[in-house]
Amino acid sequence: MSGRGRYGQFGGQFLPExxxxxxxxxxxxxxxxxxxxxxxxxxxxxxxxWVGRPTPLSDASRLAKLVGLRRxxxxxxxxxxxxxxxxxxxxxxxxxxxxxxxxRIVAETGAGQHGVASAAACALLGxxxxxxxxxxxxxxxxxxxxxMRLLGAEVRAVEAGSRTLKxxxxxxxxxxxxxxxxxxxxxxSAIGPHPYPAMVREFQSIIGREARAQWLERVGALPSxxxxxxxxxxxxxxxxxxxxxxxxxxxxxxxxGGLGVESGKHAASIGGGRVGVLHGTRSYVLQDEHGxxxxxxxxxxxxxxxGVGPEHAFLHETGRVEYVSRTDAEALEAFGVLSRxxxxxxxxxPAHAIADLAHIRLRYGxxxxxxxxxxxRGDKDLETVMRAREAM
Amino acid sequence: xxxxxxxxxxxxxxxxxxxTERRLAVAVYLTVGYPDRASTGSLxxxxxxxxxxxxxxxxPFSDPLADGTTxxxxxxxxxxxxxxxxxxxxxxxxxxxxxxxxxxxxxxTNPFMQYGFERLATDGARAxxxxxxxxxxxxxxxxxxxxxxxxxxxxxxxxxAPTTPDDRLARLLPNARGFVYCVSLTGVTGARRAxxxxxxxxxxxxxxxxxxxxxxxxxxxxxxxVAALRGTADxxxxxxxxxxxxxxxxxxxxxxxLREFVASLVAAGRS
Numbered sequence: 001m002s003g004r005g006r007y008g009q010f011g012g013q014f015l016p017e018x019x020x021x022x023x024x025x026x027x028x029x030x031x032x033x034x035x036x037x038x039x040x041x042x043x044x045x046x047x048x049x050w051v052g053r054p055t056p057l058s059d060a061s062r063l064a065k066l067v068g069l070r071r072x073x074x075x076x077x078x079x080x081x082x083x084x085x086x087x088x089x090x091x092x093x094x095x096x097x098x099x100x101x102x103x104r105i106v107a108e109t110g111a112g113q114h115g116v117a118s119a120a121a122c123a124l125l126g127x128x129x130x131x132x133x134x135x136x137x138x139x140x141x142x143x144x145x146x147x148m149r150l151l152g153a154e155v156r157a158v159e160a161g162s163r164t165l166k167x168x169x170x171x172x173x174x175x176x177x178x179x180x181x182x183x184x185x186x187x188x189s190a191i192g193p194h195p196y197p198a199m200v201r202e203f204q205s206i207i208g209r210e211a212r213a214q215w216l217e218r219v220g221a222l223p224s225x226x227x228x229x230x231x232x233x234x235x236x237x238x239x240x241x242x243x244x245x246x247x248x249x250x251x252x253x254x255x256x257g258g259l260g261v262e263s264g265k266h267a268a269s270i271g272g273g274r275v276g277v278l279h280g281t282r283s284y285v286l287q288d289e290h291g292x293x294x295x296x297x298x299x300x301x302x303x304x305x306x307g308v309g310p311e312h313a314f315l316h317e318t319g320r321v322e323y324v325s326r327t328d329a330e331a332l333e334a335f336g337v338l339s340r341x342x343x344x345x346x347x348x349x350p351a352h353a354i355a356d357l358a359h360i361r362l363r364y365g366x367x368x369x370x371x372x373x374x375x376x377r378g379d380k381d382l383e384t385v386m387r388a389r390e391a392m
Numbered sequence: 393x394x395x396x397x398x399x400x401x402x403x404x405x406x407x408x409x410x411x412t413e414r415r416l417a418v419a420v421y422l423t424v425g426y427p428d429r430a431s432t433g434s435l436x437x438x439x440x441x442x443x444x445x446x447x448x449x450x451x452p453f454s455d456p457l458a459d460g461t462t463x464x465x466x467x468x469x470x471x472x473x474x475x476x477x478x479x480x481x482x483x484x485x486x487x488x489x490x491x492x493x494x495x496x497x498x499x500x501t502n503p504f505m506q507y508g509f510e511r512l513a514t515d516g517a518r519a520x521x522x523x524x525x526x527x528x529x530x531x532x533x534x535x536x537x538x539x540x541x542x543x544x545x546x547x548x549x550x551x552x553a554p555t556t557p558d559d560r561l562a563r564l565l566p567n568a569r570g571f572v573y574c575v576s577l578t579g580v581t582g583a584r585r586a587x588x589x590x591x592x593x594x595x596x597x598x599x600x601x602x603x604x605x606x607x608x609x610x611x612x613x614x615x616x617x618v619a620a621l622r623g624t625a626d627x628x629x630x631x632x633x634x635x636x637x638x639x640x641x642x643x644x645x646x647x648x649x650l651r652e653f654v655a656s657l658v659a660a661g662r663s
Contacts, residue, residue, distance in 0.1 A: 018553035
């Protein structure tokens with residue numbers, strides 16, 4: 001395999017030539033920033049003072065009892081500023097953009113959480129922010145559209161294709177190609193061309209580092225299972241990265257099963273896709289026999305994406321992480337269950353991970369100690385859930 | 393029975409002929425299956441009748457991230473019409489057989505990858521195409537495709553951009569074959585009012601590293617653009633503007649309108 005940024009056969013830099021010098025510049029800038037203590041200190045300070053890190057680890061004992069597990073703990077990324085883990089990477093990348101002298105930021109968003117996080121980070125650092133969002137997602141996540149505008153970002157509607165996250169990524173890349181000399185592309189998930197998957201993992205790895213240390217301190221041993229939802233896979237890779245070298249810890253990624261993988265209406269790229277190239281990277285992709293990207297379906301806009309980060313594809317291939325999927329109906333039920341048992345309204349994305357707990361019990365038994373990445377809060381999803389309940 | 397001529401040789405001859413005739417070579421891009429499957433053959437022939445030297449057949453893809461609105465919409469329409477890479481090969485084979493035209497495919501990595509690079513090379517050579525242009529496959533990622541194309545005698549035409557630095561040009565251009573495709577601007581495909589102001593400087597930078605003909609594409613939309621490139625480039629590629637002509641003409645006038653438009657570009661390229 002040629003090219004940089006490979007995870008086995010996955011990854012790479014499948015981009016227009018116009019962007020190749022920019023991506024090399026980004027790679028160099030990221031490496032330099034990572035090695036720069038002042039950059040790290042600034043990031044750590046803002047993660048603490050502005051994002052609210054470290055986030056707590058909550059013992060979800062009533063939930064554990066309900067699903068029949070010995071222990072379930074939730075890593076509370078829902079308690080970060082702006083309400084989801086997306087802020088970790090948005091802040092890190094916005095600092096990097098400023099360090100590179102780029103005054104203009106473009107971002108894509110699906111559920112709106114990455115868009116809100118990017119808009120907030122740009123407001124904090126005084127950067128111009130343009131967010132591309134599919135019109136279908138704008139409809140589903142109206143409050144986040146208003147939040148982004150309130151934070152000073154320009155939200156541009158994307159009418160193309162399925163009008164969701166995939167199309168927003170296309171449009172953000174087109175903007176980047178056009179304005180590459182002045183613009184930083186703030187990609188939200190662990191997808192896209194190298195170095196994005198590595199960079200997003202790096203900025204999200206704080207989730208796993210904190211959670212591992214918190215669990216060890218509280219329990220005195222490591223969890224037996226760690227579970228996270230996977231769309232592009234940024235919260236999951238951030239969480240998993242701390243446990244990859246712990247052979248006793250089983251890792252589970254939960255994809256969006258939509259109406260069921262067998263129905264064809266889902267967003268489970270690993271569970272129902274084939275190896276292909278989308279948005280600059282080689283990974284599992286939901287596509288038809290001719291290589292056209294398929295429209296996806298999930299009740300959760302943040303998981304509604306036909307690809308997955310290349311490192312997840314690799315971790316699936318090596319067997320280190322087990323990838324499963326949970327349906328819309330299971331996620332909606334888990335949304336209510338967590339709300340009632342723990343007083344926490346989760347986003348629909350991590351509700352898929354909560355929904356997996358019953359299956360973890362079946363698979364690993366009641367003695368399993370499970371760490372869940374609760375990647376975001378559910379305020380943005382209230383209307384979707386209300387509509388879904390009315391339809392039931 | 394005539395001696396088989398390879399697609400690559402047809403391409404080389406097309407640029408040489410334009411040079412002999414002291415004009416810019418004109419390559420016309422059309423999305424296969426747009427506006428409908430039945431008209432692709434007649435539109436390709438109309439472009440040739442207008443004097444096009446090279447045909448670029450756009451292989452539709454659901455997520456064409458290097459393309460502007462015109463090609464995106466054409467691509468979406470073609471996919472709705474059920475167009476596949478197999479259809480593109482059939483259209484190519486027909487126009488090569490009937491008109492001995494140099495034909496290139498322009499399409500994205502994934503449909504080619506799913507078809508299979510070796511199968512693409514074999515079937516492409518059989519259809520008589522000269523090679524492929526893959527806008528989301530930079531040279532760093534091209535070794536698998538190159539490895540499959542080379543034995544079949546097919547070319548992969550690299551794109552170069554105004555942002556490509558000199559050291560990269562120096563490293564990549566010695567590997568170029570056929571012609572060098574320069575992207576006139578930093579941006580996606582699509583008609584523009586004016587040429588980018590730094591095209592001549594960019595083409596000059598490229599020229600220092602290659603003896604191959606240089607074609608300029610992206611944003612070339614009008615005879616004035618072509619005229620302005622005389623003495624700078626050896627050829628031009630027109631895509632979105634040609635599709636716009638097809639889109640805006642009434643169905644029965646499409647072929648005529650395209651032929652006249654291409655003829656106006658060819659005329660503008662004469663010294």
